[in-house]
Amino acid sequence: MxxxxxxxxxxxxxxxxxxxxxxxxxxxxxxxxxxxxxxxxxxxxxxxxxxxxxxxxxxxxxxxxxxxxxxEIDRRKIGLGVLAFVRVDCERDNAEAMRALEAAIRELPEVIACHYISGAGTFELQVLVTDLDAYSRWTMDTLFKLPNVKDLHTSFSLGEIKASAALPLGHLLASAELPK
Structure with missing residues (x-):
């Protein structure tokens, strides 16, 4: 929710x-x-x-x-056992194709986060699926069919050390105003 x-x-x-x-x-x-x-x-x-x-x-x-x-939902308890980090390579010099790819990625429920990155690759996706077979099917049936996708590089999470949506707030304390 x-x-x-x-x-x-x-x-x-x-x-x-x-x-x-x-x-x-x-x-x-x-x-x-x-x-x-x-x-x-x-x-x-x-x-x-x-x-x-x-x-x-x-x-x-x-x-x-x-x-x-x-x-916050425990992904494993609802059957999402595989967390993949997917670097998507695409052409950066075609603005229209990039916008189409961005829009398509936003519509994929399996993608829980997407970042436009520096260095090798264009986007870094965090993808959740039920198992490796589901990831393979999703990659072939969905990801490779998106506009402007040239290549994919996938790493799988082998274990979660820390997963938190909480943001660090310590830097705010130094510049905080006193209450009025």
């Missing part, structure tokens, strides 16, 4: 980051660990009363700092 928030003005990579104080940073830290926490428990955890805590959460949502809430 994913709940996305559509802020009126989402932050972009080139926009100025909002000023966050230690309470905002604390809210982000707590919500990354437990997005289902009640507002009263969140307020107690950060040392504020409930009303200003709720206003701060709403502000963080409106600024686009908090972009949504989701359930």
């Amino acid at each position: 994913t709940h996305s928030i559509t802020p009126p003005q989402a932050l972009t990579a080139t926009s100025v980051a909002p000023q966050l104080d230690r309470y905002d940073i604390a809210i982000l830290g707590v919500l990354q660990r437990d997005a289902r926490i009640s507002n009263a428990d969140l307020a107690a955890a950060i040392g504020l009363s409930a009303a200003p805590t709720w206003r701060r959460v709403r502000r963080l949502e409106e600024l686009g700092v908090i972009t949504g809430y989701r359930a």
Whole structure:
């Protein structure tokens, strides 16, 4: 289950980051660990009363700092036993073909992350499938048929050391404003 928030003005990579104080940073830290926490428990955890805590959460949502809430699912318990890292090589000098490939990749549910990368390759995909046979079929039936794909290089996860969607927040503390 994913709940996305559509802020009126989402932050972009080139926009100025909002000023966050230690309470905002604390809210982000707590919500990354437990997005289902009640507002009263969140307020107690950060040392504020409930009303200003709720206003701060709403502000963080409106600024686009908090972009949504989701359930974390154990992929193995729902039969997705194979995590593959796939480097996709394609022609970079054809803008139209690149946009078509990007759009096609966005539509593939098996691709849980895609990054435009430097160095060898063009894209790095994280792909989840049930087993190696399913990956082989998916590659032949889907991935190789996408526009502008020249070659694939796949590595498989042999074991997860760390998997977290939580972002590091320590760098924010040094520049945090004091609460008003």
